[in-house]
Amino acid sequence: MQYETESWSRSNSYMEVVVDPVEHIERLASENAVVIFSMSSCCMCHAIKRLFCGMGVNPTVHELDLHPTGSDLHKALVSLLGATSALPVVFIGGKLVGAMDRVMASHINGTLVPLLKEAGALWL
Amino acid sequence: MQSFKAAPSNPELYTHSSFCFRGDECSRNQTRFSDLGELEHSAAAFTHEDAVDLSPSFVFSLKSNNNNDNIVVLPNNLHHHGTFNPSAACLEIAPTTTGTSCVDTGQRHQQEVVYHQHHQQQQQKGAKVVVLPLGNGHFENWGDSAMADNSQQTDTSTDVDTDEKHHFHGLQHGTLSVVDSMEDQAKTKTGDQKTLRRLAQNREAARKSRLRKKAYVQQLENGRLRLQQLEQELQRARQQGLFISSGFPGDHNQLLAGNGALAFDLDYARWLDEHQRLINDLRSAVNSHMGDNELRVLVDGVMAHYDEIFRMKSVGAKADVFHMLSGMWKTPAERCFMWLGGFRSSEVLKVILGNHLEPLTDQQLLGICNLQQSSQQAEDALSQGMEALQQSLVETLSSATLGPAGSGNVADYMGQMAIAMGKLATLENFLYQADLLRQQTLQQMHRILTTRQAARALLVISDYFSRLRALSSLWLARPRE
Numbered sequence: 306m307q308y309e310t311e312s313w314s315r316s317n318s319y320m321e322v323v324v325d326p327v328e329h330i331e332r333l334a335s336e337n338a339v340v341i342f343s344m345s346s347c348c349m350c351h352a353i354k355r356l357f358c359g360m361g362v363n364p365t366v367h368e369l370d371l372h373p374t375g376s377d378l379h380k381a382l383v384s385l386l387g388a389t390s391a392l393p394v395v396f397i398g399g400k401l402v403g404a405m406d407r408v409m410a411s412h413i414n415g416t417l418v419p420l421l422k423e424a425g426a427l428w429l
Numbered sequence: 430m431q432s433f434k435a436a437p438s439n440p441e442l443y444t445h446s447s448f449c450f451r452g453d454e455c456s457r458n459q460t461r462f463s464d465l466g467e468l469e470h471s472a473a474a475f476t477h478e479d480a481v482d483l484s485p486s487f488v489f490s491l492k493s494n495n496n497n498d499n500i501v502v503l504p505n506n507l508h509h510h511g512t513f514n515p516s517a518a519c520l521e522i523a524p525t526t527t528g529t530s531c532v533d534t535g536q537r538h539q540q541e542v543v544y545h546q547h548h549q550q551q552q553q554k555g556a557k558v559v560v561l562p563l564g565n566g567h568f569e570n571w572g573d574s575a576m577a578d579n580s581q582q583t584d585t586s587t588d589v590d591t592d593e594k595h596h597f598h599g600l601q602h603g604t605l606s607v608v609d610s611m612e613d614q615a616k617t618k619t620g621d622q623k624t625l626r627r628l629a630q631n632r633e634a635a636r637k638s639r640l641r642k643k644a645y646v647q648q649l650e651n652g653r654l655r656l657q658q659l660e661q662e663l664q665r666a667r668q669q670g671l672f673i674s675s676g677f678p679g680d681h682n683q684l685l686a687g688n689g690a691l692a693f694d695l696d697y698a699r700w701l702d703e704h705q706r707l708i709n710d711l712r713s714a715v716n717s718h719m720g721d722n723e724l725r726v727l728v729d730g731v732m733a734h735y736d737e738i739f740r741m742k743s744v745g746a747k748a749d750v751f752h753m754l755s756g757m758w759k760t761p762a763e764r765c766f767m768w769l770g771g772f773r774s775s776e777v778l779k780v781i782l783g784n785h786l787e788p789l790t791d792q793q794l795l796g797i798c799n800l801q802q803s804s805q806q807a808e809d810a811l812s813q814g815m816e817a818l819q820q821s822l823v824e825t826l827s828s829a830t831l832g833p834a835g836s837g838n839v840a841d842y843m844g845q846m847a848i849a850m851g852k853l854a855t856l857e858n859f860l861y862q863a864d865l866l867r868q869q870t871l872q873q874m875h876r877i878l879t880t881r882q883a884a885r886a887l888l889v890i891s892d893y894f895s896r897l898r899a900l901s902s903l904w905l906a907r908p909r910e
Contacts, residue, residue: 348821348855349862352814359806405858406865412803413869414876415796 306354307337307365326374326381334396338426339364342382342394345371349405350393356408360418362426364395398424689748694758696741700734707731708891715884725880731887732875739868742770746860753860760901763894769811769863774804774870777890781874784889787882796877804870811863818852818859825849 324332334340339357343350345368357364369375369392382391386404395402397420402408411417421427711727719727746753756764767773778801789797825848875883 346821348814348818348852349858351817352810352859352862355813356806356810359809405862409807409862409866410869412807413800413866414873415799415803417803 306358306363308368326377327385329374330378330381330385331399333367334401335399337365338398338424339421340396341366342369342378342392342396343367344369344392347392353393353395353405353408356412360421360427362421364426397421397426689745690752690757693741693745693748693752696745697738697758700738700741704731704734704738704891705895707734708888711884712888715881715888721880724884728875728880728884728887732871735871736868739864742864743861746770746857750857750860754856760898762897762901762904766897768808769815770860771864771867772894773808774867775801775808777893778804778870778874780893781886781889784885787879787885789878789882793877793882797874800870800873800877804866807866811859811866815859818855822849822852825852 330342333342339362341350341353341357341364343354343366354364354366367378369379372378379391382394385391385401386394388404391404394404395408402411402420408417411420418427422429707727707730711724711731714724714727742753752758754770756767756770759767763772778797782797782801825845828845874886878886
């Protein structure tokens with residue numbers, strides 16, 4: 306699991322560009338094969354991290370409560386998903402998969418593993 | 430033989446401890462000497478030489494009953510007390526000191542009793558005779574060393590039969606203690622005294638045990654009435670269609686949440702009945718080799734019915750998540766082996782695989798194995814999430830609020846409680862995810878298998894759970910040594 310915090314803060318100190326949160330989300334999501342937006346205190350986020358690690362995937366985790374513009378990003382996620390409590394949110398291969406229920410449903414019906422392989426997160 | 434009933438009903442008669450025959454306690458109004466014949470027998474042989482304790486306050490207290498009866502206190506070392514007959518007369522004992530005056534009542538000799546007849550005050554009442562074991566000497570035939578009853582209610586006291594009892598042989602010296610102005614204290618503790626005390630204690634104990642029995646019976650009666658009331662309430666509630674779950678709802682808060690729990694319990698019971706009916710239809714259809722189309726209808730019906738229970742569970746979780754998680758709506762054996770408020774999908778799949786349904790194609794076998802593996806992984810992930818939740822709750826609740834005393838602590842406490850409340854709110858989400866997992870596992874299995882295979886699989890699952898429920902009942906009804 307990789308936690309992306311330091312590189313962002315470094316880049317922010319140089320550039321005072323205001324980035325649209327949704328764009329920012331999409332940019333972050335496309336940077337890695339599996340991207341999880343989470344909160345460090347959220348237990349469901351912990352569960353989804355364990356799910357991916359149990360499958361052998363190495364997701365990139367963005368802890369929004371530790372992020373400088375985390376609240377903006379969170380609002381953007383809510384608007385993307387259309388749900389009030391959005392986290393955790395998973396992007397695979399840059400594409401939005403959804404929250405915990407979507408991820409689990411796709412895992413049960415067998416669509417998650419092919420998706421992961423396609424994104425290059427899983428090798429068999 | 431006469432028996433004196435001596436128990437003044439007046440509480441103020443027992444103010445002095447010398448009147449307490451029991452060592453430890455002296456309850457008022459209770460030294461009722463019902464049968465003083467025992468005293469006579471027990472007092473057969475006295476060798477005491479000491480005078481009895483007859484403190485003035487005691488004697489005064491005997492006197493100070495609020496009726497006009499007089500109490501005559503006679504020493505029982507009056508020997509040859511043949512025809513003592515105070516009952517006929519209204520007597521008032523004049524003050525006297527020991528050994529001064531005598532009264533002439535027949536065959537008495539060497540007694541020092543002074544009686545005055547006092548007509549006016551006590552016309553219809555006899556004198557109450559209190560005869561105390563007094564003085565030294567040797568009693569051969571101790572008569573009425575008894576206490577007269579000064580009870581206003583009972584009239585049994587004053588039958589002092591004079592003829593045969595007052596034999597005091599061998600008395601050397603007698604002292605008459607007068608109620609009105611008794612000043613001397615004779616501190617002789619004779620055997621009489623001890624016997625009196627013991628007998629009084631026995632009576633006391635008997636009386637107390639009677640009182641206890643009465644209180645116990647009263648409590649039983651109350652309990653019985655209460656039980657009747659409760660049964661009536663239960664009857665009424667049942668008629669109104671409420672499902673009263675077993676066990677008594679604890680406190681008020683639990684009652685508030687109890688509505689959601691009760692509603693779910695009722696709905697679940699109905700769901701279970703309907704489920705059994707559907708399964709029986711499916712079983713008869715499978716056994717009768719029904720066509721696939723009709724079978725598919727039945728299978729879809731069972732699947733839709735499963736969707737119904739998951740919907741009900743989510744409603745129940747919103748109402749009372751702890752009740753759902755506790756599994757109190759399940760049988761004990763089910764409850765023991767449940768996971769996150771329901772069955773374990775991976776376990777159900779193992780049951781199906783182990784049951785050798787109609788032969789599975791390779792693809793089907795692969796599908797089922799993958800399904801079992803992914804449901805296992807999902808279950809593990811949710812379990813770890815729950816553990817993390819419990820860990821963080823532990824941290825929140827056990828965080829030290831040992832800061833400076835005062836309002837800061839309260840703010841800390843409330844803050845921590847708010848955080849803990851937020852964490853508890855995620856329980857509902859976990860339960861929802863677990864039910865979702867179960868539902869999706871069943872649906873995926875339905876997709877992988879053919880209609881007939883799915884029908885058999887559903888029968889297998891249903892049989893497994895009904896046997897688990899039957900096991901619960903058997904266990905509860907097992908004979909215990």
